[in-house]
Amino acid sequence: MARHHPDLIFCRKQPGIAIGRLCEKHDGICVICDSYVRPADMVRICDECNYGSFQGRCIICGGAGISDAYYCKECVTLEKDRDGCPKIVNLGSAKTDLFYERKKFGFKAQG
Ligand SMILES: [Zn+2]
Ligand SMILES: [Zn+2]
Ligand SMILES: [Zn+2]
Structure with a gap:
């Protein structure tokens, strides 16, 4: 599977x-x-990342959220869950993914 692009930036707010x-x-x-x-x-x-149209959105790609996000055991052990809001703020190429995803879902909806 595709890994996160290395230049993705986390929000990191409280x-x-x-x-x-x-x-x-x-x-x-x-x-x-x-x-x-x-x-x-x-x-x-953080509140900003859950504001308005961001509410309920996937924190990785901004797509429609369907489940709660979790930190894995290892990241909790390393206290990476304490680094602040983990929403990715520079979506960049992820936006392109979302565009294609929409097209795909649109196609599916038409049967
Ligand atoms: Zn945030
Ligand atoms: Zn996503
Ligand atoms: Zn992890």
Whole structure:
């Protein structure tokens, strides 16, 4: 599977009470290290990243969120869950993905 682009930047602001969400494509992934194993701690994001149209959006790609985001056991052990809001703020190429995803879903909807 495609790993995060190395120049992705996390928001890192003080998390609030909002739970981070993930889309169908990123469901079950650790937002920090891309691992699919041992989800441990629920991801909390900052108020800004849950504001208005961002609410309920995938924190990796901005797509429609379908499940809660988790940090894996390893990232919790390394205290990477304490680094602040893990929403990716420079979507860049992820936006292109989203565009293609929309087209795909549109096609599916038409039968
Ligand atoms: Zn992890
Ligand atoms: Zn944030
Ligand atoms: Zn996503």
